[in-house]
Amino acid sequence: MDKNKDNNNLFKDRRKKVSKYNRFANLVSSVNILIGISMFFLVDSWMPKGETFFDRLHNVVREDIWEFNNIGLFIFLLSFMFFSSSVALLLNILHLKRDGDKINILLIIEFILSWVVIIVYFSL
Numbered sequence: 001m002d003k004n005k006d007n008n009n010l011f012k013d014r015r016k017k018v019s020k021y022n023r024f025a026n027l028v029s030s031v032n033i034l035i036g037i038s039m040f041f042l043v044d045s046w047m048p049k050g051e052t053f054f055d056r057l058h059n060v061v062r063e064d065i066w067e068f069n070n071i072g073l074f075i076f077l078l079s080f081m082f083f084s085s086s087v088a089l090l091l092n093i094l095h096l097k098r099d100g101d102k103i104n105i106l107l108i109i110e111f112i113l114s115w116v117v118i119i120v121y122f123s124l
Contacts, residue, residue: 021095022104028088029106035081036110042074078121082114 048064055062089107096103 019095019098019101021091022101025088025092025104025107028084029104029110032081032085032110033106035077036113039074039077042070075121078114078117081110082118085110085114
């Protein structure tokens with residue numbers, strides 16, 4: 001009876017801590033969320049300003065021109081987001097060894113989103 005009990009415990013995963021690869025994937029996805037928010041505000045600063053009440057009152061004409069300043073920063077953030085999410089996703093997929101390990105869905109979304117934005121940017 002004791003031998004069967006020992007054999008069941010022999011193959012049971014007794015590790016309690018979260019894997020370092022899962023922690024790394026969670027950290028990268030959190031940093032990429034912050035990068036995505038900063039890229040959103042950067043693109044928002046490029047947009048032309050809309051006409052306001054005071055513009056109409058004083059006959060101020062606004063042009064609908066996008067000002068692409070800091071485009072280098074945008075490309076750097078986008079490429080960093082792409083490469084970091086791809087490396088973290090690769091490590092996350094390769095180290096699914098425990099029963100509780102899962103693929104980080106945010107990394108997949110960030111990878112696909114950054115890839116699509118890169119394709120759109122370089123196709124224009």
